[in-house]
Amino acid sequence: MDEFEQWKEQVVHWWNLGLEYLHQVPPTQLYAAAAVLAFTTFLLLLTVRLFKRAKSHTIVLTGLSGSGKTVLFYQLRDGSTHQGTVTSMEPNEGTFILHSETTKKGKIKPVHIVDIPGHSRLRPKLDEYLPKAAGIVFVVDALEFLPNCRAASEYLYDILTKGSVVKKKIPLLILCNKTDKVTAHSKEFIRRQIEKEIDKLRASRSAISDADIANEFTLGVAGEQFSFSQCYNEVTTAEASGLNGEISQLEQFIRKYVKP
Amino acid sequence: MLEQLLIFTRGGLILWTCKELGNALRGSPIDTLIRSCLLEERSGAASYNYDVPGAAYTLKWTFHNELGIVFVAVYQRILHLLYVEDLLAMVKREFSEIYDPKRTVYHDFDETFRQLKMEAEARAEDMKKSNPVGRTIVNGKKQGQGQKPGSEGGSKKKSEGSLKSDGGDGDNLRGHKMENGHSNDHFVVTKESKVNSNINGKENESSNVGAFDVNRLQKLKVKGGKKTDTATNTTTKASKAEPKKKMTKKNRVWDESPPETKLDFTDPVGENGESNIDVVAADQGESMMDKEEILSSESETEEDDDVGMNNKPDAKKKGWFSSMFQSIAGKANLEKSDLEPALKALKDRLMTKNVAEEIAEKLCESVAASLEGKKLASFTRISSTVHAAMEEALVRILTPKRSIDILRDVHVAKEQRKPYVVVFVGVNGVGKSTNLAKVAYWLQQHNINVMMAACDTFRSGAVEQLRTHARRLQIPIFEKGYEKDPAIVAKEAIQEASRNGSDVVLVDTAGRMQDNEPLMRALSKLIYLNNPDLVLFVGEALVGNDAVDQLSKFNQKLADLSASANPRLIDGILLTKFDTIDDKVGAALSMVYISGAPVMFVGCGQSYTDLKKLNVKSIVKTLLK
Ligand SMILES: Nc1nc2c(ncn2[C@@H]2O[C@H](COP(=O)(O)OP(=O)(O)OP(=O)(O)O)[C@@H](O)[C@H]2O)c(=O)[nH]1
Ligand SMILES: [Mg+2]
Numbered sequence: 001m002d003e004f005e006q007w008k009e010q011v012v013h014w015w016n017l018g019l020e021y022l023h024q025v026p027p028t029q030l031y032a033a034a035a036v037l038a039f040t041t042f043l044l045l046l047t048v049r050l051f052k053r054a055k056s057h058t059i060v061l062t063g064l065s066g067s068g069k070t071v072l073f074y075q076l077r078d079g080s081t082h083q084g085t086v087t088s089m090e091p092n093e094g095t096f097i098l099h100s101e102t103t104k105k106g107k108i109k110p111v112h113i114v115d116i117p118g119h120s121r122l123r124p125k126l127d128e129y130l131p132k133a134a135g136i137v138f139v140v141d142a143l144e145f146l147p148n149c150r151a152a153s154e155y156l157y158d159i160l161t162k163g164s165v166v167k168k169k170i171p172l173l174i175l176c177n178k179t180d181k182v183t184a185h186s187k188e189f190i191r192r193q194i195e196k197e198i199d200k201l202r203a204s205r206s207a208i209s210d211a212d213i214a215n216e217f218t219l220g221v222a223g224e225q226f227s228f229s230q231c232y233n234e235v236t237t238a239e240a241s242g243l244n245g246e247i248s249q250l251e252q253f254i255r256k257y258v259k260p
Numbered sequence: 261m262l263e264q265l266l267i268f269t270r271g272g273l274i275l276w277t278c279k280e281l282g283n284a285l286r287g288s289p290i291d292t293l294i295r296s297c298l299l300e301e302r303s304g305a306a307s308y309n310y311d312v313p314g315a316a317y318t319l320k321w322t323f324h325n326e327l328g329i330v331f332v333a334v335y336q337r338i339l340h341l342l343y344v345e346d347l348l349a350m351v352k353r354e355f356s357e358i359y360d361p362k363r364t365v366y367h368d369f370d371e372t373f374r375q376l377k378m379e380a381e382a383r384a385e386d387m388k389k390s391n392p393v394g395r396t397i398v399n400g401k402k403q404g405q406g407q408k409p410g411s412e413g414g415s416k417k418k419s420e421g422s423l424k425s426d427g428g429d430g431d432n433l434r435g436h437k438m439e440n441g442h443s444n445d446h447f448v449v450t451k452e453s454k455v456n457s458n459i460n461g462k463e464n465e466s467s468n469v470g471a472f473d474v475n476r477l478q479k480l481k482v483k484g485g486k487k488t489d490t491a492t493n494t495t496t497k498a499s500k501a502e503p504k505k506k507m508t509k510k511n512r513v514w515d516e517s518p519p520e521t522k523l524d525f526t527d528p529v530g531e532n533g534e535s536n537i538d539v540v541a542a543d544q545g546e547s548m549m550d551k552e553e554i555l556s557s558e559s560e561t562e563e564d565d566d567v568g569m570n571n572k573p574d575a576k577k578k579g580w581f582s583s584m585f586q587s588i589a590g591k592a593n594l595e596k597s598d599l600e601p602a603l604k605a606l607k608d609r610l611m612t613k614n615v616a617e618e619i620a621e622k623l624c625e626s627v628a629a630s631l632e633g634k635k636l637a638s639f640t641r642i643s644s645t646v647h648a649a650m651e652e653a654l655v656r657i658l659t660p661k662r663s664i665d666i667l668r669d670v671h672v673a674k675e676q677r678k679p680y681v682v683v684f685v686g687v688n689g690v691g692k693s694t695n696l697a698k699v700a701y702w703l704q705q706h707n708i709n710v711m712m713a714a715c716d717t718f719r720s721g722a723v724e725q726l727r728t729h730a731r732r733l734q735i736p737i738f739e740k741g742y743e744k745d746p747a748i749v750a751k752e753a754i755q756e757a758s759r760n761g762s763d764v765v766l767v768d769t770a771g772r773m774q775d776n777e778p779l780m781r782a783l784s785k786l787i788y789l790n791n792p793d794l795v796l797f798v799g800e801a802l803v804g805n806d807a808v809d810q811l812s813k814f815n816q817k818l819a820d821l822s823a824s825a826n827p828r829l830i831d832g833i834l835l836t837k838f839d840t841i842d843d844k845v846g847a848a849l850s851m852v853y854i855s856g857a858p859v860m861f862v863g864c865g866q867s868y869t870d871l872k873k874l875n876v877k878s879i880v881k882t883l884l885k
Contacts, residue, residue: 065295070272074364082364087294088272090328115271121299121656154663204667204706210872211702211861213665 056134057095057258058112062126062159063139064152065118068177071242072139072250073115075099081243088117091125098251101260108260123155131164135171135257137250142176142184142239145193153197157205160198160231161215169233173253180241187237191228199226262341262377263317263334265348266290267355267366270328276355276366278373287312289334293319298330300856301653304625309337322348324356325634326593331355343384350376594634594642602646603628606884613883615846616808619853627653651884657849658876660858664832667706669793670764679711679757680764681790683750684834685783686798687810688771691836691863693722695798696766697729699834699861701868703764704733711762713753714739715746715786718770718779726768733868736762746770747786754790767792774813784821787828796860797830799851801838807850815855832860835874839864845882848874 022030061069070085073092079099092115097108114129116122130136138156141148159165160172174194176187198219207214220226228235238249264285267276289310297308303323310317318337322345323330331352333344354372603624610620627649636645663669673680682699684692693716700710712730714737716722723739730737738753750767757765769786772779787795797814799807811830819827833851841847848859859874 066291074273078364080364083274083277085272085274086266086268087291087299088270089294089299089330090270092269092271092273117272119295119299120661121659124655124659150668151663154665154668200671201665201668204665204671208705209702209869211699212667213873 056132057109058114058129058133059135059137059254059258060126060129060133061113061115061137061139062155063118063137063175063177064141064148064155065120066144067118067139067141067152068242069115069118069139072137072175072177072240072247073113075242075245075247076113076251076254079245081245087119088115089119089122091116091129098254100248100251109258111254111258113254126159127162127164130159130162130170131168133170135173135253136165137173137175137253139175139177140190140194141178142187142190143178143181145176145185145190149193149197153194154201156194157198157201157219158215160233160235161205161217161219163216166217166232171234171236171253171257172231173250174235174237175250175253176237176239177242179239180244180246187239191237195225195227202226261335261339262344262347263336265331265333265351265373267329267331267351270330273364275329275359275364276369279370280374285317285334286315289317289319290332293321293332299656301623301626301657301853303629304622320344320348322352323629323633324352324359325630325632327356327359327361329355329359341384342387343380346383347377347380350380594631594636594645596628596632598642599628599631599646602643605643606646606650610846610849610883612844613846614802614804614841614844615883616805616850616854618805618808619850623650623653623657623853647884651880654849654880654883655876657853658859658874658879661856662831662858664858664860664873666794666860667703667708670703670708673793674763679754679762680794681750681754681767681792682764682794682796683767683769683787683790683792684796684798685769685814685830686771687773688719690771690798690800692771692798693726693729693768695834695836695861695863695871696726696768697733698863698868698871700729700735700766701733702871704735708764709762710735710764710766711753711757711760712737713750713765713767715749715753716768716770717742717744717746717749718772722768722770736760738765745785746782747789750786750790774810774817777817780814780817781821784818784827785823787818788822788824791828795828795831796834797832797851797855797857798834798836799847801835801841801845801847801862803847803850807847808854811851811855830855830857832857834861834863835859836863838862838872839870843882843885845879848879849883 061073063069065087070088070092071081073094074081074085076098077094077096093113095110095112097110101108116126116129136159138159140152145152156174164170165172174187174191176185176190178184202219205213205215206218217232220230224230236253238253240247240250262278262281264281265278266274268274287310289312292310293308297303297305298321303321306320308319308321310319316337317334319332319334321330321332331348333348335341335344351373354376355366355369358366358369606627607620607624610623611617627646630653631646631649634645636642670680684696686692696712700712703710712726712735714723714726716726717740720742723742727737727739729735738749738756740749740752746769753767754765756762767786767790769783770779772783774780795818797811799810803810815829818829822828833855835848835851838845851857852859862872862874864870864872
């Protein structure tokens with residue numbers, strides 16, 4: 001206890017010394033010093049932020065449940081589907097060099113890939129990852145597309161109108177998966193159908209009262225048929241087969257926004 | 261026969277399946293289990309039934325929360341397999357030893373599984389054979405042991421030796437099961453625990469005594485043995501004796517397991533285990549030898565471990581210091597008993613927010629199942645971990661799983677040139693007609709032609725009330741007085757709407773108590789006959805425990821009394837009088853949880869504009885405030 005008291009006295013003593021010294025310094029000099037200090041911290045924070053943003057290397061895999069995100073995730077990571085998948089209950093996450101790049105020489109920058117479960121109850125999870133995403137991959141089941149068209153479009157609409165996506169203009173890839181089957185729809189067809197569907201959604205999502213579903217932003221140009229070219233961010237389409245490992249277009253997209 | 265056993269990560273990657281069983285499952289029972297049970301905060305339940313044409317499966321599961329893996333067993337329901345839980349627990353235990361997050365192939369587990377399965381089957385056989393009367397006792401005893409780690413808040417964690425020394429008979433396995441498989445035991449426990457309450461009662465006394473004194477432990481062992489000897493039926497002995505021999509060689513493997521997994525062995529389990537050995541030992545002379553060996557070799561390790569485990573005092577003596585120490589160091593693994601106080605507090609808080617007790621209870625169970633065995637991160641308290649898990653669960657429940665964009669549905673119906681029909685149902689006096697008018701007003705604002713159908717032909721004045729709203733809003737109303745069958749009135753209204761080009765028909769029905777059979781039958785008929793696009797349940801935000809009863813009975817009656825094979829149930833909820841409840845928003849949660857249907861609208865005042873969407877985030881915040 002005594003030691004503590006002593007220690008306390010010592011601190012008070014130093015404090016007083018410091019105060020005295022401060023009183024001796026002219027006030028203008030003091031203000032200048034404070035201003036310089038504030039300015040440098042500000043600069044520091046800014047650079048840290050810019051640095052962080054520039055370094056974003058996160059690619060987010062989204063899409064309805066059963067579209068094949070988890071399969072794609074493991075294809076990207078291990079080049080294998082292992083023993084198959086079941087519905088995900090939690091995101092899969094990993095920072096790695098793509099499997100196809102493991103044979104390449106030289107230093108390659110790893111990618112942070114997140115596979116968000118498609119079950120609608122788990123969608124709030126998406127908001128955690130979107131702000132730091134360098135690119136979004138929206139996986140669509142090209143095989144069972146028509147019955148899921150509306151649900152997929154609604155999900156995509158919600159993503160495209162999120163503030164975090166619009167403000168940062170995060171590029172989005174609509175990836176038509178399961179093209180290994182001959183009955184799969186083409187990416188042009190899917191793109192057109194989704195555009196049509198989103199066009200209708202725009203009408204029902206224009207809020208006039210509290211009872212409406214309001215999105216943060218609206219899509220497209222009023223009075224014009226919606227097309228993805230009207231989006232604030234870049235929206236492209238590609239094809240893939242997670243089962244066969246034909247994922248070169250997906251890898252191209254990833255490497256376009258997360259440079260190796 | 262077991263149909264399939266799967267091990268997969270929570271991320272959805274299958275780690276191991278039994279190729280030997282290899283039966284292709286019909287339908288997709290696993291995905292259905294995940295989507296409609298595990299993700300619906302119902303993982304506290306004991307089993308899940310899945311039906312497809314040609315098969316009726318029962319699924320059982322257990323989690324390993326620390327590793328984030330899930331174990332699911334599938335079997336034909338008619339078979340009533342007794343060993344499934346036992347097997348799952350063993351598989352979980354064995355698999356978690358070899359699991360490595362980087363590894364994705366586990367072919368070497370095939371052999372282990374074959375053995376585990378054989379053992380489990382043999383034990384189930386023995387139980388059946390040994391004595392039909394004795395079976396229930398053995399069973400009861402086993403369940404009782406399982407219950408203790410959960411129900412007993414205080415005494416845990418004696419030295420690991422106490423369990424280890426239970427030697428090589430079947431109880432060893434059970435001990436492991438206790439440790440890992442609470443979630444599974446949980447339900448069965450409640451049914452059978454009374455069978456052996458006398459055993460439990462006696463043994464609890466002794467289990468709280470000393471923790472690390474080896475001598476005392478051994479004394480206790482003897483005591484325990486005597487106790488069970490007198491307390492339990494002699495049939496226990498017979499059934500225990502047989503499997504014991506088979507198991508002795510397996511025992512070695514368990515001894516090699518890393519110590520940290522053993523830290524949470526609970527002493528009542530250990531003691532019961534021991535007492536059983538003693539029973540066995542007293543009974544059968546010939547196997548005494550190897551028993552003795554195991555016991556002595558293990559009491560050594562016991563002593564060794566004591567040194568390293570001094571920081572684990574009896575829970576009752578645990579003061580603020582140790583709990584602070586734990587929060588800094590990060591606790592080994594969360595146990596159910598650790599979670600209990602925090603969960604209890606959370607349950608009470610939910611109930612003060614008017615959440616039905618039953619729902620609060622189930623939610624807490626599900627949260628417990630998702631946290632048990634997890635490691636507590638450094639600098640976090642248990643309560644905040646539980647709080648965070650509950651918040652996530654609540655957001656999950658309240659997030660609609662189907663689209664609630666009615667306008668989009670209306671547009672689709674419009675394209676198909678048929679009116680979109682909404683039936684408003686609910687108990688008396690909740691504000692069906694008023695809120696029907698609000699919805700009508702809202703649709704009108706979106707340039708949709710609305711028509712009302714007065715199908716409350718039961719309560720006098722109901723038609724007039726609706727007519728007043730219709731006149732004020734300048735909306736056509738279809739009415740046929742009070743004489744007619746409401747189902748017919750609705751039918752005619754829809755026909756009329758098709759004729760005059762209305763886009764939406766809002767059907768008002770009589771308020772009815774959920775127990776009123778004739779009126780429920782009439783409602784069922786109305787819904788069956790007209791096949792509406794949306795059955796909207798109107799409920800008061802004021803209700804507490806009754807919310808569960810109302811919704812579950814409505815759904816139940818609609819299902820039971822319906823003439824079709826695929827009965828229509830409630831699709832959505834309209835919560836009324838939301839402005840009068842302050843922070844008691846629990847009814848929203850109760851109703852959504854029990855019906856699985858989303859809250860589509862919230863009525864919050866007296867004027868036509870007082871209709872809102874539910875704000876999930878703010879509801880969750882209020883619930884946990
Ligand atoms: N034919 C074919 N089937 C595929 C392909 N990719 C995935 N599948 C199948 O689609 C099913 C679902 O795949 P998952 O990767 O689990 O789907 P997910 O998108 O992760 O689903 P959630 O986790 O529920 O969101 C699996 O049965 C796969 O075998 C593909 O390229 N072709
Ligand atoms: Mg998945």
